[in-house]
Structures are given as structure tokens and as C-alpha cells.
Amino acid sequence: MKNLKEVDEKLERAIINSEIYKFDGEIATYIPELANVDSENFAMAYISTSGEVLLKGNSKTKFSIQSISKVIDLIMALEDVGEDKVFSKVGKEPTEYKFNSIRPISDKAANPLINAGAITTCSLINGADVEEKFKRVLEKVALLSNSDDVLFLEEVYNSEMKTTDINRSIAYYLKSIGIIEDSADEILDLYVRNCSIGLDVKELAWIAAVLANGGKSLDGKEQLVDREVVKITLALMSACGMYEESGKYLIEVGFPSKSGVSGGIIGIIPGVCGICTYSPRLDNSGNSIRGKKILSEISKTLDLNIFI
Numbered sequence: 001m002k003n004l005k006e007v008d009e010k011l012e013r014a015i016i017n018s019e020i021y022k023f024d025g026e027i028a029t030y031i032p033e034l035a036n037v038d039s040e041n042f043a044m045a046y047i048s049t050s051g052e053v054l055l056k057g058n059s060k061t062k063f064s065i066q067s068i069s070k071v072i073d074l075i076m077a078l079e080d081v082g083e084d085k086v087f088s089k090v091g092k093e094p095t096e097y098k099f100n101s102i103r104p105i106s107d108k109a110a111n112p113l114i115n116a117g118a119i120t121t122c123s124l125i126n127g128a129d130v131e132e133k134f135k136r137v138l139e140k141v142a143l144l145s146n147s148d149d150v151l152f153l154e155e156v157y158n159s160e161m162k163t164t165d166i167n168r169s170i171a172y173y174l175k176s177i178g179i180i181e182d183s184a185d186e187i188l189d190l191y192v193r194n195c196s197i198g199l200d201v202k203e204l205a206w207i208a209a210v211l212a213n214g215g216k217s218l219d220g221k222e223q224l225v226d227r228e229v230v231k232i233t234l235a236l237m238s239a240c241g242m243y244e245e246s247g248k249y250l251i252e253v254g255f256p257s258k259s260g261v262s263g264g265i266i267g268i269i270p271g272v273c274g275i276c277t278y279s280p281r282l283d284n285s286g287n288s289i290r291g292k293k294i295l296s297e298i299s300k301t302l303d304l305n306i307f308i
């Protein structure tokens with residue numbers, strides 16, 4: 001692996017090269033509150049598995065993690081009820097349909113990294129009620145992101161709760177076919193709360209670095225996520241993490257990643273580092289255009305593709 005100075009230079013170069021794309025794409029507005037961001041905002045974090053940190057751009061900006069929360073939902077469901085139960089309720093395969101589609105569900109959602117799948121994994125997180133479940137999620141996020149400043153962005157949550165008819169339909173449908181065993185409204189509530197968690201790029205890259213470190217804390221002292229759970233999570237992120245573009249992205253970039261419609265992408269290079277980019281303008285699939293350009297360039301210049 002390259003030394004930190006060389007990594008820094010390559011990040012700088014990729015950021016400069018991506019500037020020409022900063023007006024390409026559109027911010028997500030179907031959750032009205034997401035429209036209230038600076039569409040040209042940019043930030044990036046790189047954290048090695050030994051805890052070296054590089055921060056770029058407006059790295060203090062907090063944003064709602066949106067679909068990146070699906071990674072946490074999956075980890076917690078796997079830890080709480082185990083692999084067999086999780087995959088009796090949700091599939092392991094990519095899908096060509098949009099992330100919020102209700103169409104591909106027959107007996108269960110295609111995978112845990114689309115909305116229907118994450119609503120399912122949310123229903124498998126332990127806790128007496130929504131409050132307790134969400135408290136556990138926030139504690140897990142604080143632990144994995146090494147942060148004492150995990151936010152709940154209430155405006156984003158309220159805005160999505162008012163407009164999320166499609167996710168409500170999905171939750172009710174999953175309940176009607178017996179996939180969700182609890183109240184559909186409560187599971188929807190937890191799902192949207194998790195999407196509305198506010199983190200910055202450093203906190204998200206720290207989560208990515210812990211996963212890159214096989215689930216161990218970056219000081220190597222504590223196993224924060226079970227190794228088997230990390231293995232499953234990274235495999236599914238590779239196959240399904242970038243919406244219906246996951247295959248194309250995997251060929252181009254070559255490491256497990258997950259994006260969210262607020263413009264964040266986390267990338268995990270096992271044994272090397274965790275990365276997070278933030279740039280809110282999206283392509284048609286819902287992936288950050290500038291984020292993808294940077295990850296694609298540094299995959300080559302820093303030799304991060306896990307397949308070659």
C-alpha cells in the first residue's frame with residue numbers, strides 16, 4: 001500500500017479532476033427537505049485500517065445518511081437474529097428495479113440494500129418498541145463511527161414521513177405476506193428514522209474502515225462487528241450496494257460500496273481503508289456523480305480494486 005503522503009496527492013488529484021462534474025446531475029427532491037442543501041457541497045474522508053485520517057472539502061458538513069443506513073440495518077439484523085432467519089425473510093440477489101420499487105417483491109425482497117429489503121431487516125432489529133430499537137441503532141452507529149455526535153435530523157425525518165407513500169405501501173405489503181411480523185407503521189418509522197441519522201464524511205469513513213478491518217476497532221482491541229457478519233455485508237454491498245448500477249460500478253471501481261440519495265457513498269477496501277465521499281448531485285440511479293468519478297479514479301491511481 002502507498003504511504004499517506006502519496007494517498008493524499010492522489011486524492012487531491014482526483015478531487016481536482018472531478019470538479020468539471022460538479023454541476024452534473026440533480027439533487028434528490030422527492031424528500032422535500034433534501035432539496036435544502038448546497039448542491040455543490042463536497043467532502044471526502046479516507047481512513048486507513050490503522051486509523052490514519054485524511055479529510056478533504058467541507059468535511060464538517062453533516063448530512064442524512066439515507067440508504068447507507070441499510071448497511072447498519074443489515075448488520076444489526078444479522079447480529080440480532082442470525083443469518084438463517086434474515087435470509088428466510090430477504091433475498092441475496094441484485095435487482096434491475098429501482099431502489100424503492102414494489103414490483104420485484106413476490107415472496108420476499110430481492111436483497112437487504114434496497115428499500116423493501118431494508119424495511120425487512122429493520123423488522124428484525126431487537127427492541128421492545130421503536131424507541132428502544134432506534135436507541136440501539138444510534139448506539140451502534142456511535143460505536144462504529146467512533147463518534148459522540150451522531151445526529152437525528154428531525155426535519156429530514158418529518159419531511160420523509162409526510163411523503164413516503166411508496167415505502168408505506170412496501171411495509172404494508174410485506175406485512176400482508178407475513179414477512180414483517182410487527183406493526184408495519186412502526187417498522188416504517190424505524191426505517192425512516194435510520195435514514196435520517198446525520199453524520200459527516202469522517203464518521204461514515206470510520207464505519208467503512210472498521211468493516212475494512214474485519215469488524216475490529218481501528219486500535220485492534222475490540223471486535224465491533226462479528227467477522228461472519230462483515231463477510232456477508234461486504235459481499236452484498238459488492239453485489240447490490242449501488243442500486244441498479246451495481247454491476248457496472250463493481251467493474252469500474254471494484255470494491256464494496258453503498259450510496260444514499262443524499263449524495264454520500266461509502267467504500268470499503270478490506271485490509272486497507274474506508275472511504276466516504278459526499279456530493280449531493282445524483283445520476284438517474286440515485287448515485288452521486290462526483291463521488292463515483294473520484295472513487296473510480298482513485299481505484300486506479302491507488303490500486304484499490306480488490307479483483308486485480
Ligand code: GLU
Pocket residue numbers: 065066067068099100115160167192195259260261262286
Ligand atoms: N429514505 C430514502 C427512501 O427510502 C432512502 C433512499 C436511498 O438513499 O436510496 O427513499
